[in-house]
Amino acid sequence: MKETLRLQYDALVIGGGIAGLQSALDLADQDFKVAVIEKDATIGGKMIRLSKVFPTLDCASCITTPKMAAAAHHDNIDLFTYCEVNSLDRSQGRLKASITQKPRYVDPDKCIGCRQCEYQCPVYVPDQEQGGFNLRKAVYIPFSNAIPQLALIDVEHCALCGKCAKVCPTEAIDYFQQPEDFVIEAKTAVLATGFKLTPMDQKKEYGQGQIPNVISSLQMERLLAPHGPYQRVIRPSDGKEPDSIAYVQCAGSRDLSLGISYCSRVCCMYAIKQAMLLSGALPLADITIYYMDIRAFGKGYEQFFQNAKAMGIEFVKAKVGRIEQGENHNVLLRIEEQEGDGRVVRREHDLVVLSLGMVPDWNPAGICPVGTGDDAFIKCVRPKLAPTLTEMEGVFVAGVAAGPKDIVDTIAEAGAAAMEASNYLNSSASGRAA
Amino acid sequence: MSTNQEKKATGEQKKVGIYICHCGGNISDHVDVEKLAENVKDLDGVAVVHTNTFMCSDPGQELIQNDIRDGKVNRVVVASCAPSLHELTFRGAIKRAGMNPYLYEHANIREQVSWVHHGDQATEKATGLVAGAVAKALRLQPLEPIRVEARRHATVIGAGVAGLRAACDLACRGLEVALIEKSPFIGGRTASLGRLVPTGEQAEEVITQIAAKAMANDKVTIYSCTEVVGFEGFVGNFRLTLKRKPPEEPYSAAEPQKIRMDHLEKGEFLPAAGIFPGDVPDKEQEIFLETGAIVMATGFRSYVPGEGEYGYLHSDKVITLAELVELIARYPDRRGRFLQVKGKPVRRMAFIHCVGSRQIPGIHEPDQDGRLNEYCSRTCCAATLQAAVQIRSSFPETQIFDFYRDIRTYGRGQEEVYREASRQRVTFFRFEPEDPPRVQKSSGGKFPLLVSVKDTLTFGEQIDVPVDLVVLATGMEPTPIKELVEMMKLPVGADGFLQEVHPKLRPVEVANTGILLAGTCQAPMDVGEACNAAQAAAAKTTAMLARGYVELDPFVARVDPERCKGTGLCREACPIEGAIELKERQVDGKTVVQAQITPALCTGCGICVAVCPSRALDINGWTLEQYEAMVDAIVAA
Numbered sequence A: 001m002k003e004t005l006r007l008q009y010d011a012l013v014i015g016g017g018i019a020g021l022q023s024a025l026d027l028a029d030q031d032f033k034v035a036v037i038e039k040d041a042t043i044g045g046k047m048i049r050l051s052k053v054f055p056t057l058d059c060a061s062c063i064t065t066p067k068m069a070a071a072a073h074h075d076n077i078d079l080f081t082y083c084e085v086n087s088l089d090r091s092q093g094r095l096k097a098s099i100t101q102k103p104r105y106v107d108p109d110k111c112i113g114c115r116q117c118e119y120q121c122p123v124y125v126p127d128q129e130q131g132g133f134n135l136r137k138a139v140y141i142p143f144s145n146a147i148p149q150l151a152l153i154d155v156e157h158c159a160l161c162g163k164c165a166k167v168c169p170t171e172a173i174d175y176f177q178q179p180e181d182f183v184i185e186a187k188t189a190v191l192a193t194g195f196k197l198t199p200m201d202q203k204k205e206y207g208q209g210q211i212p213n214v215i216s217s218l219q220m221e222r223l224l225a226p227h228g229p230y231q232r233v234i235r236p237s238d239g240k241e242p243d244s245i246a247y248v249q250c251a252g253s254r255d256l257s258l259g260i261s262y263c264s265r266v267c268c269m270y271a272i273k274q275a276m277l278l279s280g281a282l283p284l285a286d287i288t289i290y291y292m293d294i295r296a297f298g299k300g301y302e303q304f305f306q307n308a309k310a311m312g313i314e315f316v317k318a319k320v321g322r323i324e325q326g327e328n329h330n331v332l333l334r335i336e337e338q339e340g341d342g343r344v345v346r347r348e349h350d351l352v353v354l355s356l357g358m359v360p361d362w363n364p365a366g367i368c369p370v371g372t373g374d375d376a377f378i379k380c381v382r383p384k385l386a387p388t389l390t391e392m393e394g395v396f397v398a399g400v401a402a403g404p405k406d407i408v409d410t411i412a413e414a415g416a417a418a419m420e421a422s423n424y425l426n427s428s429a430s431g432r433a434a
Numbered sequence B: 001m002s003t004n005q006e007k008k009a010t011g012e013q014k015k016v017g018i019y020i021c022h023c024g025g026n027i028s029d030h031v032d033v034e035k036l037a038e039n040v041k042d043l044d045g046v047a048v049v050h051t052n053t054f055m056c057s058d059p060g061q062e063l064i065q066n067d068i069r070d071g072k073v074n075r076v077v078v079a080s081c082a083p084s085l086h087e088l089t090f091r092g093a094i095k096r097a098g099m100n101p102y103l104y105e106h107a108n109i110r111e112q113v114s115w116v117h118h119g120d121q122a123t124e125k126a127t128g129l130v131a132g133a134v135a136k137a138l139r140l141q142p143l144e145p146i147r148v149e150a151r152r153h154a155t156v157i158g159a160g161v162a163g164l165r166a167a168c169d170l171a172c173r174g175l176e177v178a179l180i181e182k183s184p185f186i187g188g189r190t191a192s193l194g195r196l197v198p199t200g201e202q203a204e205e206v207i208t209q210i211a212a213k214a215m216a217n218d219k220v221t222i223y224s225c226t227e228v229v230g231f232e233g234f235v236g237n238f239r240l241t242l243k244r245k246p247p248e249e250p251y252s253a254a255e256p257q258k259i260r261m262d263h264l265e266k267g268e269f270l271p272a273a274g275i276f277p278g279d280v281p282d283k284e285q286e287i288f289l290e291t292g293a294i295v296m297a298t299g300f301r302s303y304v305p306g307e308g309e310y311g312y313l314h315s316d317k318v319i320t321l322a323e324l325v326e327l328i329a330r331y332p333d334r335r336g337r338f339l340q341v342k343g344k345p346v347r348r349m350a351f352i353h354c355v356g357s358r359q360i361p362g363i364h365e366p367d368q369d370g371r372l373n374e375y376c377s378r379t380c381c382a383a384t385l386q387a388a389v390q391i392r393s394s395f396p397e398t399q400i401f402d403f404y405r406d407i408r409t410y411g412r413g414q415e416e417v418y419r420e421a422s423r424q425r426v427t428f429f430r431f432e433p434e435d436p437p438r439v440q441k442s443s444g445g446k447f448p449l450l451v452s453v454k455d456t457l458t459f460g461e462q463i464d465v466p467v468d469l470v471v472l473a474t475g476m477e478p479t480p481i482k483e484l485v486e487m488m489k490l491p492v493g494a495d496g497f498l499q500e501v502h503p504k505l506r507p508v509e510v511a512n513t514g515i516l517l518a519g520t521c522q523a524p525m526d527v528g529e530a531c532n533a534a535q536a537a538a539a540k541t542t543a544m545l546a547r548g549y550v551e552l553d554p555f556v557a558r559v560d561p562e563r564c565k566g567t568g569l570c571r572e573a574c575p576i577e578g579a580i581e582l583k584e585r586q587v588d589g590k591t592v593v594q595a596q597i598t599p600a601l602c603t604g605c606g607i608c609v610a611v612c613p614s615r616a617l618d619i620n621g622w623t624l625e626q627y628e629a630m631v632d633a634i635v636a637a
């Protein structure tokens, strides 16, 4: 039997989103050796998939790529993408992570990212990286600023026609590649596994994702991105430029019927941001935000909200009771107005965006002994003085893995986790207890 | 004509590569990138021109690196976003490819072009800027960063929870730390709080824990009763003058009798004051300190309502949230039918949110210093509801009415506090900033005050609520540190808080290298968030000082000894103490006086260059010759 590869590091970071990357950089800059494990084929997390980011309205790619590139090129950081963590335990003072490298069906040492395979592949698949609005091939590089620039084959859709293998100049295509297990040992770890959106299909009243022209906020991020699927904002069902767009806030947050009682903390701000970007892209469109409370609490956020109001974006304090299919591909909202005379009214919009909330992307149960809170995010044992401490010794948490937060708060927390991890490395090196 | 062949033939000449970025569409939607490439490809010295969707992405950077490695270029011009975003990214890429990173020039065709101009004009202007950059690139010299020794010592100003957290972490990583606190106590504003939202932990315990940790660490020296009165130097080598003097004032606002500090023990907690760090000075003393980096943790103060603002100062039954929280904190175990305030039972009370926060120009009046707090103070909603829940559970007959604009219980566990408040039958009214609640003394009746509001939760109904007590949820303002700001030239934002370089790229650093931000001196935060920020700042500080040296950009003044006549005009004009000195030098057996630069102090502002009558001064990387060539090229393009 082949012996499993064992790699040694000071620190292990699980999750290559902005939280994981920032933690890795802050540790590496202190001369610690860091391994970053990412389950996706590229690092960057949600942030690299956004359009522009509040409150500065910087283009998301422009701020994420330098951090991605800095991590990729750092002498003290190694990236392991497209990897699954099977277990993380502590024994004899060291953490041991058992990891599976998922097969890309492309030899990473040979692939030069030239995309010849992608151009030749005859199979088209909806591209989730573009909100499902575009098509990609069955062999593909996730997107133009993905890191690493390595192709992978989507086996579910691959027709095994052999075209990619034929055209690849370095013979990198390997249909028979197998998953590979390896072990990373480290003294400390940072969990930065982030979030996914609350699923669209759960809420019956909101059409369970079946109504055309009701899209998720991440899909809207793609429509607004400069290199998005259509290069402009049109509604998916018929390509019409929408004249009236509505945002439904707290869709999948603060909603006991879904078992999600907490506030997702970013959706007010991203809705306002998208509304502002939309009024730039479609100056004539009416934009309405239906909300319960506007939570613009961060530095510069309230001013951002007031600017949006001044730009003519309509804020309606109302709970959206039901979303239905209207005529001409339009969408009907049934709302209980809280201002005005409080009747239940119907309003029609061309396009409706659900401001979906955040749920954790990873459940540590059965993989490592860190507990989670009632909200299913990773539990912080000292939320005031050391917010990144988990139940497991030497294991810290950063970013949305420890509860919803925006990028600014995520980056601060990632720095804090790096500090705790380096303190831990320091104290274990000098033999002191943590 | 085969320009390329010609260029190759001449061998070791300067070969400029131009790399033009689409920035997704941020640039290419307005600038015709291909036309721009065409316009500049035949400029003197240009060897290659490339375009890419994202020049800063890995494939984009590789494009540049491959050209360098293949010997196609030895000068690089990137035309993309503002240099503040990516100059360092590209210098890094160039360096990794084995070229001197200062043989690089950046043309900003996004902020200066595509975001402000459209159509042909945009492409024209971009052409001019790139031509200028090429002209400069041809005249660039290789430079080396200035390496200065750094003291493995950090200073933290302010010993609130953020300052204490930062001090502990820095010391843990082996740095000597000076923790400077102006009051005789450490712990900051947290010492005035009770049960912290959302965990319900006692503030006293939290603050005692971290203070004990700091006091127990022999690498941390605590200077209480101390302020910074002198500041000089640069990253790695700051020199501070501290003034430590005996306290004059009583320290507890709630118990204004003079506190006998000689009776306190080290580590003892005094409500609303903090933890006693062990001693108070009996006479004034001055202390000098050499330090490598400075972490600002000067915290916040509560907004003080103006006279008559919601009845404040017109009735002693109108108090602030800070006062209420301090009151509850002192008697955490008190129970009864009614909450007692100032000796009177409170049968009904009102909270009013956003007092001194979320102010809107035109609706709210600035205070006498012209301050208008447009920001949300972030902590007051949750703290208000926490207080409400606590009062409802300890004093079940005290009724609570809450007047708010938006309830901002955003944080983990906070929404539960909101829900609990509703469950405990706190009654909510919502108002618009244009129609705020009015607080009046009632004429007769059972209750001294009347709060009236147009409630937008009940369709704009006018509602009058008679109460015994009104609590104003006052927000946060930065602690006034005008002297420090002026002395250290700290950047301050429009909101009055200290300003970071960039909220996402460099969130805990200010533009002045070596100075970092921790906690509420930067923006409103709760205790957990302040600790996160403090730890992030500590991580950056350790990374900066760990190696014992720091590297600075070499864009500083240099003197041409052939030309310098020692007039000293430059020294007079230089705004930085010690950056230019006149020194004697031996030239051909004769003693001459000439200017000499201390590179680590020079900020490269260029004022000396402008006053030198003999053109003996230049700024590395920004020479007059380079400027002139740029201007000529832009005009010619």
Ligand SMILES: Cc1cc2nc3c(=O)[nH]c(=O)nc-3n(C[C@H](O)[C@H](O)[C@H](O)COP(=O)(O)OP(=O)(O)OC[C@H]3O[C@@H](n4cnc5c(N)ncnc54)[C@H](O)[C@@H]3O)c2cc1C
Pocket (backbone or CB within 6 Å): A014, A015, A016, A017, A018, A019, A020, A037, A038, A039, A040, A043, A044, A045, A046, A047, A050, A052, A053, A054, A055, A083, A084, A085, A192, A193, A194, A195, A196, A197, A217, A218, A221, A266, A270, A273, A361, A362, A398, A399, A400, A401, A405, A406, A407, A408, A410
């Ligand atoms: C529509 C929308 C718009 C937004 N707009 C803004 C904005 O304008 N400004 C702003 O500040 N914030 C915005 N946000 C919030 C922002 O996306 C988050 O703050 C940020 O992405 C959090 O980063 P993270 O690294 O914690 O998590 P993520 O970005 O989710 O990254 C986590 C990473 O970990 C990986 N991972 C997960 N589990 C595992 C595992 N078991 N093993 C290995 N890897 C794993 C994931 O694949 C992912 O790459 C927005 C969010 C949404 C949904």
Ligand SMILES: Cc1cc2nc3c(=O)[nH]c(=O)nc-3n(C[C@H](O)[C@H](O)[C@H](O)COP(=O)(O)OP(=O)(O)OC[C@H]3O[C@@H](n4cnc5c(N)ncnc54)[C@H](O)[C@@H]3O)c2cc1C
Pocket (backbone or CB within 6 Å): B157, B158, B159, B160, B161, B162, B163, B180, B181, B182, B183, B186, B187, B188, B189, B190, B193, B195, B196, B197, B198, B226, B227, B228, B297, B298, B299, B300, B301, B302, B321, B322, B325, B379, B383, B386, B479, B481, B484, B518, B519, B520, B521, B525, B526, B527, B528, B530
């Ligand atoms: C009414 C109210 C209720 C709150 N409730 C909660 C809650 O329930 N939960 C929660 O998590 N947070 C709460 N907070 C927020 C909490 O108080 C802050 O997050 C915390 O105090 C911030 O700590 P800091 O160190 O940044 O600032 P501070 O606590 O303000 O400390 C700053 C320190 O710096 C010192 N200083 C200032 N200037 C100088 C100078 N020039 N030289 C030397 N020293 C200086 C000050 O004396 C002080 O000791 C509440 C705040 C308020 C106002």
Ligand code: SF4
Pocket (backbone or CB within 6 Å): A249, A250, A251, A253, A254, A262, A263, A264, A265, A266, A267, A268, A269, A292, A293, A294, A295, A355, A357
């Ligand atoms: S941030 Fe706004 S939209 Fe999102 S859950 Fe909270 S209140 Fe609702």
Ligand code: SF4
Pocket (backbone or CB within 6 Å): A297, B353, B354, B355, B357, B358, B375, B376, B377, B378, B379, B380, B381, B382, B405, B406, B407, B408, B473, B475
């Ligand atoms: S936290 Fe609440 S009370 Fe405080 S300023 Fe913000 S909205 Fe107003």
